[in-house]
Amino acid sequence: MHIIDMHCDTLLECYLKKEHLRENSLHVDLQSMERNHAMAQFFAIFLPAGNAAQEIGIKKEPYELFLEIFALYQTELQQNQDVILPALSYENVMENHRNHKMSSILTIEDGQLLEGDIQRLDLLYEKGVRLMTLTWNNENQIGFPSSADQTAHGKGLKPFGIETVERMNQLGMIIDVSHLSEGGFYDVARYSEKPFVASHSCARELCDHPRNLTDQQLKCVARSGGAVGINFYAPFLREQASGTLVKDIIAHMKHMISIMGDEHIALGSDFDGMSCGMEIERYDSYRELLLRMEQAFSTETVERICYKNALRILKECL
Numbered sequence: 001m002h003i004i005d006m007h008c009d010t011l012l013e014c015y016l017k018k019e020h021l022r023e024n025s026l027h028v029d030l031q032s033m034e035r036n037h038a039m040a041q042f043f044a045i046f047l048p049a050g051n052a053a054q055e056i057g058i059k060k061e062p063y064e065l066f067l068e069i070f071a072l073y074q075t076e077l078q079q080n081q082d083v084i085l086p087a088l089s090y091e092n093v094m095e096n097h098r099n100h101k102m103s104s105i106l107t108i109e110d111g112q113l114l115e116g117d118i119q120r121l122d123l124l125y126e127k128g129v130r131l132m133t134l135t136w137n138n139e140n141q142i143g144f145p146s147s148a149d150q151t152a153h154g155k156g157l158k159p160f161g162i163e164t165v166e167r168m169n170q171l172g173m174i175i176d177v178s179h180l181s182e183g184g185f186y187d188v189a190r191y192s193e194k195p196f197v198a199s200h201s202c203a204r205e206l207c208d209h210p211r212n213l214t215d216q217q218l219k220c221v222a223r224s225g226g227a228v229g230i231n232f233y234a235p236f237l238r239e240q241a242s243g244t245l246v247k248d249i250i251a252h253m254k255h256m257i258s259i260m261g262d263e264h265i266a267l268g269s270d271f272d273g274m275s276c277g278m279e280i281e282r283y284d285s286y287r288e289l290l291l292r293m294e295q296a297f298s299t300e301t302v303e304r305i306c307y308k309n310a311l312r313i314l315k316e317c318l
């Protein structure tokens with residue numbers, strides 16, 4: 001079974017810990033991706049801001065940090081051309097696959113780095129960025145983060161956020177609503193003319209966390225033609241969970257199928273952006289997850305969740 005995982009923060013970890021992509025002590029490396037038949041990985045350049053940045057000793061402004069991690073990304077990909085190549089389009093992914101190479105899709109987590117300058121979005125596109133998570137856990141020029149406070153959660157996109165959504169549609173960059181407020185989410189649904197994704201989020205009906213999506217939001221993602229990438233972080237899977245269990249991931253898949261059918265679910269592990277443990281520890285844990293998915297679902301459904309839905313979105317958006 002091929003795998004397309006829509007979110008990991010491995011590049012920031014490589015940058016901070018001076019690790020390499022090919023083989024490392026992190027959740028994701030190219031060797032484990034190969035062992036598990038990865039077709040493509042969405043590699044996020046996660047740009048922590050505020051307290052999160054302070055905690056890990058980052059003093060750089062987001063755009064400056066982006067440029068540094070982007071340089072690392074380019075070097076790493078150059079050094080590993082024998083196994084993985086960048087993909088800027090659906091056709092690139094398919095061509096790489098035919099040539100027995102994995103694909104890397106570059107993404108950004110937190111549109112803060114635009115600093116309200118729409119031209120910077122064009123620059124990012126030219127550098128190969130093909131998805132952007134509009135916000136992280138802080139307010140930025142685009143909008144507001146998800147929140148347990150219902151008033152804060154209801155806040156919509158700012159005017160620059162609407163401009164960003166429209167420009168991302170024009171350029172062919174996937175809009176990612178994970179981390180976004182509920183009000184912002186519905187604004188994306190209103191203004192985006194293309195499918196959009198929640199690259200690493202779960203179902204709120206099963207786990208009442210503001211980072212998760214209500215059934216109404218799930219239906220809205222499906223109506224757009226987009227997908228929700230299931231996050232493997234235990235606190236998004238089950239309240240009071242102390243580690244990640246495969247049965248919880250499968251429960252979220254089953255619930256999402258009951259609400260949206262099986263064409264709008266994908267994988268969005270959040271590897272290297274969260275702590276997991278128990279049954280899911282790193283990329284190699286996909287082996288067990290896939291085995292159990294094959295027991296729970298038809299082959300057709302497993303294929304859709306594991307890579308076909310993500311491929312469709314790449315085809316429609318890029």
Ligand SMILES: [Zn+2]
Pocket residue numbers: 109178179200273
């Ligand atoms: Zn995230």
